[in-house]
Amino acid sequence: MGKIERAKNFLSDARKELKKVVWPNKQQTLASTRVVLIFVVIISLFLGLVDSILGRLVKFILS
Numbered sequence: 001m002g003k004i005e006r007a008k009n010f011l012s013d014a015r016k017e018l019k020k021v022v023w024p025n026k027q028q029t030l031a032s033t034r035v036v037l038i039f040v041v042i043i044s045l046f047l048g049l050v051d052s053i054l055g056r057l058v059k060f061i062l063s
Contacts, residue, residue: 024032
């Protein structure tokens with residue numbers, strides 16, 4: 001089987017698989033986006049707090 005025939009088979013299979021995909025609607029997309037943004041803010045605050053605490057600890061140990 002040649003490269004062109006394999007490429008055609010791949011594209012055909014990809015098209016068939018994409019027809020099986022259930023895409024989210026606008027409300028689902030917005031809800032997921034909100035969850036991700038809230039999670040990012042929470043993790044950022046946590047990491048900022050940990051960084052601040054560890055920075056102060058290193059300054060205390062080195063001084």
